[in-house]
Amino acid sequence: MRVGAGSGRLPAPGPARVLVVEDEPRLAALLADYLRAAGHEPECVADGAGVLAIWQARRHDLVLLDLMLPGRDGLALCRDLRACSAVPIVMLTARADEADRLAGLEGGADDYITKNPFSPREVVARVNAVLRRSRAVAAVALPPLQVDEAGLAARWQGRLLELTPIEFRLLRVLSAQPGRVYPRAQLLEHLHGDGRAVTERAVDSHVKNLRRKLEQAGAGSQRIRTLYGVGYCYEA
Secondary structure, eight states, rough: OTOOOSOOOOOOOOEEEEEEOOOOHHHHHHHHHHHHHOOOEEEEEGGGGHHHHHHHOOOOOEEESSSSSSOOOHHHHHHHHHHOOOOOOOEEEEEHHHHHHHHHHHOSSSEESSSSSOOOOHHHHHHHHHHHHHHHHHHHHOOOOEETTTTTTEEEETTTTOOOOOHHHHHHHHHHTTTOOHHHHHHHHHHTTTOOOOOOOHHHHHHHHHHHHHHHHHSSSSSSEETTTTEEEEEE
């Protein structure tokens, strides 16, 4: 028997922040429960009017978008989102006509799921499939870690890392020269330029927090390697 043979399931794409735009409260709650169980972080919105501003403020990894919404319909929202981003969009609607499906896909949706019949497990499976495809394309197009010095922001495969200013500076220094080993004392010079009295052990604490946040974003726990007695280096 081959190693890995059995269920034939593809590996999970990793955690994602999913914006669920659905005006039926019970259905939105059900979708959020299933997405959470799959390791994702759902945020539910019931009105289409503020969706674009919410997405622009938080930059979710995927949008699960109902077609029929108060405030602004899903098709118009799909076009709005596609005009300013490449965020994956999965449309969810009761409309099953071919013309409606084609309108959704031509409007920029990556997938289109009908509610009748409705399977939340299928929705999660489709969401995972779209995430895998989009992340594979992003991995080919760009290095997985993007550090925006002007915006003081860092992203792993498009996902924003919620870093403190010190954690951002630490990641910026380490990732600028992958494989280079930085002693703790040298890292302290980059982290605190005001001459404050800080022990080298403070670096260990910041590295620990940074590793945890990288791992949560799907980068793995060993992206920052420890050389005992020497210091730290970033592995690209």
